[in-house]
Amino acid sequence: MATPAPAARPNxxxxxxxxxxxxxxxxxxxxxxxxxxxxxSVMWSEHCSYKSSKKWLRQLPTKRPWVIHGPGENAGVxxxxxxxxxxxxxxxxxxxxxxxxxxxxxxxxxxxxxDVFTMGARPIxxxxxxxxxxxxxxxxxxxxxxVVAGIGGYGNCVGVPTVGGETxxxxxxxxxxxxxxxxxxxxxxxxxxxxxAAGPGNPVVxxxxxxxxxxxxxxxxxxxxxxxxxxxxxxxxxVGDPFTEKLLIEACxxxxxxxxxxxxxxxxxxxxxxxxxxxxxxxxxxxxxxxDKVPMREPGMTAYExxxxxxxxxxxxxxxxxxxxxxxxxxxxxxxxxxxxxRLTTTGxxxxxxxxxxxxxxxxxxxxxxxxxxxxxxxAAPRKQPLAPASVPAHDPAAALKALMACPDLASKSWIWGxxxxxxRGHTVQQPGGDAAVVRLPGSxxxxxxxxxxxxxxxxxxxxxxxxxxxxxxxxxxxxxxATPLAITDNMNxxxxxxxxxxxxxxxxxxxxxxxxxxxxxxxxxxxxSLYNETQGQAILPAPVIGGVGLLDDVTRTxxxxxxxxxxxxxxxxxxxxxxxxxxxxxELCGRDTVPAADSAPPPVDLAAEKRNGDFVRxxxxxxxxxxxxxxxxxxxxxxxxxxxxxxxxxxxxxxxxADVPLHAWxxxxxxxxxxxxxxxxxxxxxxASTAGVPARVIGRTLASRDLTLDGRLLISLHDLRVAHxxxxxxxMAQGL
Amino acid sequence: xxxAVIVFPGSNRETDVxxxxxxxxxxxxxxxxxxxxxxxxVDLIVxxxxxxxxxxxxxxxxxxRAPIMQEVVRRADRGTAxxxxxxxxxILCESGLLPGILLRNASLKFVCRYVGLKVETSQSLFTHRxxxxxxxxxxxxxxxxxxxxxPATLDRLESEGxxxxxxxxxxxxxxxxxxxxxxxxxxxxxFNPTKNVLGLMPHPExxxxxxxxxxxxxxLFDGLVDSLA
Numbered sequence: 001m002a003t004p005a006p007a008a009r010p011n012x013x014x015x016x017x018x019x020x021x022x023x024x025x026x027x028x029x030x031x032x033x034x035x036x037x038x039x040x041s042v043m044w045s046e047h048c049s050y051k052s053s054k055k056w057l058r059q060l061p062t063k064r065p066w067v068i069h070g071p072g073e074n075a076g077v078x079x080x081x082x083x084x085x086x087x088x089x090x091x092x093x094x095x096x097x098x099x100x101x102x103x104x105x106x107x108x109x110x111x112x113x114x115d116v117f118t119m120g121a122r123p124i125x126x127x128x129x130x131x132x133x134x135x136x137x138x139x140x141x142x143x144x145x146x147v148v149a150g151i152g153g154y155g156n157c158v159g160v161p162t163v164g165g166e167t168x169x170x171x172x173x174x175x176x177x178x179x180x181x182x183x184x185x186x187x188x189x190x191x192x193x194x195x196x197a198a199g200p201g202n203p204v205v206x207x208x209x210x211x212x213x214x215x216x217x218x219x220x221x222x223x224x225x226x227x228x229x230x231x232x233x234x235x236x237x238x239v240g241d242p243f244t245e246k247l248l249i250e251a252c253x254x255x256x257x258x259x260x261x262x263x264x265x266x267x268x269x270x271x272x273x274x275x276x277x278x279x280x281x282x283x284x285x286x287x288x289x290x291x292d293k294v295p296m297r298e299p300g301m302t303a304y305e306x307x308x309x310x311x312x313x314x315x316x317x318x319x320x321x322x323x324x325x326x327x328x329x330x331x332x333x334x335x336x337x338x339x340x341x342x343r344l345t346t347t348g349x350x351x352x353x354x355x356x357x358x359x360x361x362x363x364x365x366x367x368x369x370x371x372x373x374x375x376x377x378x379x380a381a382p383r384k385q386p387l388a389p390a391s392v393p394a395h396d397p398a399a400a401l402k403a404l405m406a407c408p409d410l411a412s413k414s415w416i417w418g419x420x421x422x423x424x425r426g427h428t429v430q431q432p433g434g435d436a437a438v439v440r441l442p443g444s445x446x447x448x449x450x451x452x453x454x455x456x457x458x459x460x461x462x463x464x465x466x467x468x469x470x471x472x473x474x475x476x477x478x479x480x481x482x483a484t485p486l487a488i489t490d491n492m493n494x495x496x497x498x499x500x501x502x503x504x505x506x507x508x509x510x511x512x513x514x515x516x517x518x519x520x521x522x523x524x525x526x527x528x529x530s531l532y533n534e535t536q537g538q539a540i541l542p543a544p545v546i547g548g549v550g551l552l553d554d555v556t557r558t559x560x561x562x563x564x565x566x567x568x569x570x571x572x573x574x575x576x577x578x579x580x581x582x583x584x585x586x587x588e589l590c591g592r593d594t595v596p597a598a599d600s601a602p603p604p605v606d607l608a609a610e611k612r613n614g615d616f617v618r619x620x621x622x623x624x625x626x627x628x629x630x631x632x633x634x635x636x637x638x639x640x641x642x643x644x645x646x647x648x649x650x651x652x653x654x655x656x657x658x659a660d661v662p663l664h665a666w667x668x669x670x671x672x673x674x675x676x677x678x679x680x681x682x683x684x685x686x687x688x689a690s691t692a693g694v695p696a697r698v699i700g701r702t703l704a705s706r707d708l709t710l711d712g713r714l715l716i717s718l719h720d721l722r723v724a725h726x727x728x729x730x731x732x733m734a735q736g737l
Numbered sequence: 738x739x740x741a742v743i744v745f746p747g748s749n750r751e752t753d754v755x756x757x758x759x760x761x762x763x764x765x766x767x768x769x770x771x772x773x774x775x776x777x778x779v780d781l782i783v784x785x786x787x788x789x790x791x792x793x794x795x796x797x798x799x800x801x802r803a804p805i806m807q808e809v810v811r812r813a814d815r816g817t818a819x820x821x822x823x824x825x826x827x828i829l830c831e832s833g834l835l836p837g838i839l840l841r842n843a844s845l846k847f848v849c850r851y852v853g854l855k856v857e858t859s860q861s862l863f864t865h866r867x868x869x870x871x872x873x874x875x876x877x878x879x880x881x882x883x884x885x886x887x888p889a890t891l892d893r894l895e896s897e898g899x900x901x902x903x904x905x906x907x908x909x910x911x912x913x914x915x916x917x918x919x920x921x922x923x924x925x926x927x928f929n930p931t932k933n934v935l936g937l938m939p940h941p942e943x944x945x946x947x948x949x950x951x952x953x954x955x956x957l958f959d960g961l962v963d964s965l966a
Contacts, residue, residue, distance in 0.1 A: 152847050156878070157788040159749025243747050243791025333770070334746065419847045421878040423943050424786075426753040431950075440948070556948060 004033035004358050014041035020372055027366045035303045035352060035359040042270035042308060043277060043367050046531050051372045052497040053529045056510045060524040061517045066486060067525055068189065074115040074266065075185075076525025077192055078487050080551050082444050085189040087121040090129075090182035090452070090491040090547040092530035096237040097179040101146025105179050106154040106240040107312050112183045113158065114266035117249050118315060120193040120256045121185025124425065125439050126155050128165040128181045129452040129491070129545045130416075133174030135408050140169070141736040143177050144416075150240075151181070152419045157242035158249065161428055162420035163437035164450055169408040170457075175535025180491040180528075182547040184450055186441065193256060195265040195275075197283035197318045197344055202262055204276070204287060204342040205327060207315040208248045212297035214238050215271070215310025244313040247334040252315065255330050260323035267314040273307045275316040276342075277350060281364045286347035291354040295337040303352055303359035318344060378503035384461050387581035387600035389665035395589050397638065397667055398715040401708075402724050404635050404668070405642060407588045411728035430560055433647070435480040435631055436550070438558045447555030449483030451548045455634065456541035458602035461582050463508025464515075467544055468605040469672060471516035474548030476631040479614040480675060482558045482621040483550030485520065490527040490546055495539025497531045505542040512605070513544060519607035520614075522548075559621055561630035563648030566704035568627060569682035570641065570652060574613045574674030575695045578665025579603040584635050585668035602670075609673040616694040617675050625685055632674040638667040640676050641700070642708060642721060651707040651718055654700035678702060738965045740766040740781040743809065745800045745828075750786035750942065754822060757942035758783070761958035762966070769805065776808045780965040781818045784809070784825030786878070786940060796839060796881045797827030806832050818862060818965060819934045823879055826926070826936035834929055835936045836894070837886030843919025847880040851951065852917050854925055854939055855905040858898050861928060862964035863935045866956035872909045873902075873953035875939040877917050882938040884920035884927075894927055901926040901935055 013021050014037060024032055024040050032040065042048055050057065062070035068085055069077040075089035093108025113123050128151055133140045155162045160183070215238035255261060263283070265275045272294070280287035291306045301309075319327055324340060331338035345351070352360040404410055417432035429447055430438035436451035453473045459466030471488065478485040490513065495502040517523055533540045552558055580586055581600035620626050628648070632640040638654070645652055657666030679685045682698050689696035703709070706718035740758055744751050751768065758781075759765045767777055776782070789800035800806065806828070813819045813834055821829040829835045842848055854875045856867040867873075886894070894900050902925040906915045911923045918938070926937025941954025 149846075156847055156849075156880070157747070157749075157791065159787060241791070243788060243793065246749065246788070246791075247746055333772070418850055421847070421849045423849060423876050423878055423940070423949075424749055424753065426750075426756060426943050426946075426949065429948055 004036065004360055010037060014038060015045060016041055020044055023370060023372065027370060028362060033360060035307055036362050038304050038308050039273050039360060039362065042273055044371055047269055048274055049371045050529055052374050052376050052531060053492065053506065054373050055375055056507055059510060059514055061514060062523050062525065064521065064523045067523055068192065070525045071527060073194060074118050076487065076489060077119065078525060078549065079189055080446065083189050084441065085187050085192060086184060086448060086549055087116050087119050087187055088182065088184040088489055088547065088549055089115050089526040090180055090489045090545065091115065091528040092491055092493060093179045093181065094176060094493065094530050094533055097147055098177050100237040101143050102150040103237055103239050105147040105150030107238045108179050108181045109151055109154040110240045110242065110245050110312050111268050112181045113160065113245060114268065116183040116185040117252055118193065118264050118266045119187065120191050121187035122253060123160045123183050123185045125184045125437065125450055126160050126162045126181065127450055127452045127547065129454065130165065130167045131173045131178035131543060132169050133177065134171040135169050135732055137174045141733060145733065147177065147179055148416050148419055154240055154242045156421040158246045159424050161422045161424050163422050163428055163439060164432050164452065165417065166452055167413050167416060170541055172538065172541045175538060176533040176540050178493050178543055180545050182452055182489060184448065184549060193261060193264050195263050195279050195282055197263045197279040197285055199262060200285060200344050200346045202318050202321055202344045203324055203340045204289065204344065205317050205319050206294060206337065206339045206341045207317060207331060208336055209241060209244045209311060209313040210295040210297040210337065211306055211309050212311045213301065213305055213309060216305055216308045238310045238312050240312050247336055248313055248315065251331050251334040251336055255327055258326055260319050260326045262318040262320055264315060264317035267316055269310065271308060271310045272316065277364055277367055279316065279318065280344065280350065281368055286345035286349045286364065287342060288345050288351040289342035291352060293339055293341040295339060303354035307352060376497050376503045377500045378507050379500040380504050381463055381508060384599050384601035389578050389580055389662045392580050392586060392664065393590060394662065394664040397663065397710055400585065400589055400668065401638050401642060402716055402721065404584060404588055404639055405721060406724040406728045407584065408728065409584060410635050410639060412726040413729065414726060415729040415733060429555055429558060430481060434560050435477040436483065438481055438552065438555065440555050445554055447552040447558060449478045449481050449550040449552060451477040452545060453477060454543050454545040456543045457582050459505065459509055459542040459544060461600065461602045463505045463542065464512040465602050465605055467509035467512025468516040468607065470544055470546045471513050471522065472520065472605055472607065472610045472672060473633055474546045475520050475522055475610065476614060478548050478550030479618045480629045480631045482618060483552045484618065485522050485548055485550040487523050487525045488546050488548050490524055490544060492527065492529045493533055493540065493543040493545065494531050495534045502539055509542060509544040516607055520611055557622055559626065559629055561628055561644045561647050563644050563650040563652065563678060563702045564627045566702055568678045568680050568702045569698050570700040570702065571677050571679060571682060571685055571696055572637065572674060572699045573617055573677060573689065573694060573696050574609065576658065576661060576666060576669060576671050576674065578661040578669040579671045580665055580669050583668060583670045603672050605672050613673050613675065613694050616689060616692045617677065620685065620688065626677040626679050628678040630676050632676060633670065636668040636670050644676065645708055645718060646722055646725060649718065651703040651705045652700050653703055653709045653712060656711045738762045738764065738781060738962050739779040740783060741769050741777055741779045742766045742783045742785055743769050743771065743805060745771045745789035745803065747789045747791050748785050748787035750823065750940065754783055754785050754942040757945045757958050760945060762962045771803045771805050774804065776805060781820065781961060782809055782812060784821040784828050786823030786825060789824055789828065797824060797831040800828045801831035810834060813934050816933050818961065821936040822940060822942065823938055826938055827881065829934065829936040834934050835927055836890050837884055839881050840883040840885050841881050842883050848917045849876065849878040850917065851876050852939060853905040853907045853915055855903045855909055857900045857903060860898060861901065861932045863957055863960060864901060865964065866960035870909065872905060872907060874951045875941055875944045875953050877939045879938055882918040882920065884924045886921060891921055897930065899928040900924055901928055902937055
């Protein structure tokens, strides 16, 4: 076979460093062709190779008896009993969403859906974590509108409910918004599909939409910083077609019910390149592709363009040799392309032909085995000092509460989730707006609890505490709805790893996550890394976003945060020292942004207390000893109880602070490992807590009225609070019209 | 009661409505793919919610021209009960079985929320288990639910008792705030002249289970079983 014609030493190394280009020469023993260079470039991009993060990701705990498959596949797989598995992953689409928010966000949803159904799972829920710039920044409103419309436009059409999420605003995201999408699917535990190819001679089959020139080199774009010309990268953003995706889901699941498939992988980042290289590579085989057979949207596409296109809604699979007709019949029903474009071989090489010419002929194993891996220099963030409550002004609690509940980070996000179909499929037990979403598992009495969370300002101030806190908060959110937390997926969003202080944030966050996952018995089963989230040298606040999944054995035992009847005791679980460092109270009311300039330490995370308090709360919910539950996080205690009042349409009276904590620190401190619960039998609950060694105290009671009072003094009426809390985002978005 | 759910490419609430029918009748509906030429002999035909053909061109427009729809129209004309929910309502309007059209929501945004729904008449095989004037809590989830018809058509629908449901506050008031999409006269669902065809935008099939927040929609399916069993 002819060797592909080498290009001259290219001026543009397509994002590879000189050293990396040297590796290419060594592997091939010659200069690469244009197509070969393109393959190396995307496979060794940060996005596909994890070259800066691998060393650290390996330190995360990934194995527990209930983990069927951890990181390394398209998504993580967890055993949930009854012969069922939950399959889930979160992935970022930050760079495309900033450039073209609607399509960037829409294809982010499409991509993560494919990662999950490619493993044989029916997608049952979507979530998303969004971070935008300062609301006053001229681009922010446009990005919010476009991203939300894109997520809805895609998710609503494919018929997967979008059940939860979080949205933050901060100036560090002015030039790099974060769009992280998570999909959770359900599959029979003994019918999971993997990407490892087997059987030389077996047909390699292309499924789904046609290939066009969109998204070429998207993975490389996602591995570079933005500059002033980033808008010019719009042609590297893919365009989504949720209708085709819906058909692809149904067709793939129908085919997966037969015995035709050997291996399957979606064409995500780096498209046909990564899917073919990864499938053959995992099987230790070669693969030969005839690109003339690839269904194309436009004529005249070169081998380079076809291999690097990131056109959406496409899958690649290896079939058993005599099953091509089975697949073709199913795909005909859905009017989707299903074309054999190549064969597995024993050569160990990727061979790509176009117009009868060999355009690439390169060994597959070295692409992963000799991929660059960096141990980048890092510096730990300087230690911050705790913030003494006495040094923080004590504002009027009523005014502070109203201001906090209407601040961008705490204001109601119903303007966002009201544009998502969170009900389709008819199994959404807990809707957006609570601690965690709960989705019933059809045909079983069980339910899954789902949540995404992260507190970037904590991570910036103390990466290790912040990483631990992000894990612990999702664990708490799942616990608060009565679920047993099972496992997480992570989405690591950071700046340029070539800067030691950014790498230090990454290393610190991983250390904190590792500690929390270990202590809480809550392993990592999948994840994604997004680096270079910087514009003109300005890095984002680090955001290791955690997606948590928990199990309810009896879904009817779940509880929500809404205050139920009058005259119930409100009980605080967990200790309160009044920790104001990095709190929203300080940021929103004391006139200084706590990050990155301010120097206070975020609340410490006591993992033993988290475990003890959470296990106690979960057991109390299972015993039906509490009527409502909410975790205490952003904004502190008073905000948590106010959120419960809004959800229940009912007022409360809180007692004054503990004697040893100043009132403003008591009400607004963000101490961790705390929950607010309500009960009609406080004595029994306190007794159980005391037996379990868990701090618990009655801090107030629910009222028959709709007033929020502190020691009998009116703070605010529920109506006024609701207007402030629910009014901010719609009013903000309306200003753009 | 024997029933069939027509599944178009892009339908996505076919299992929701099939589950609701099965809970009410004890029988699973037959799922009929849009390219199937045969429509089995059934008492009830359902056009489910979703995004048939991706909502490309115009919502419901392509589905209304699918071969299977000719048979649906024929059966409807012969008196078979036909229920179109959300995208199914849009298809019924596009196929001419119901008058008017569903436009983009007045907000220009997709809307998913529970709405108050006033039962306008109990005089139909779909609504006889309700009291006229009763207020239901049922979710909507659509981007194109803004019902539009010329005033003469609206007057005729009202005078002939063919308005099935209107959006209302939970107190039963027909306010603009209670109208999630800008529909003319707060109309949420209508009948054909013989009242064997009902199209509505809200999702009664998602309000048939206490655990999920509302059972307001259950009486519609129970009522169909009474009428058609």
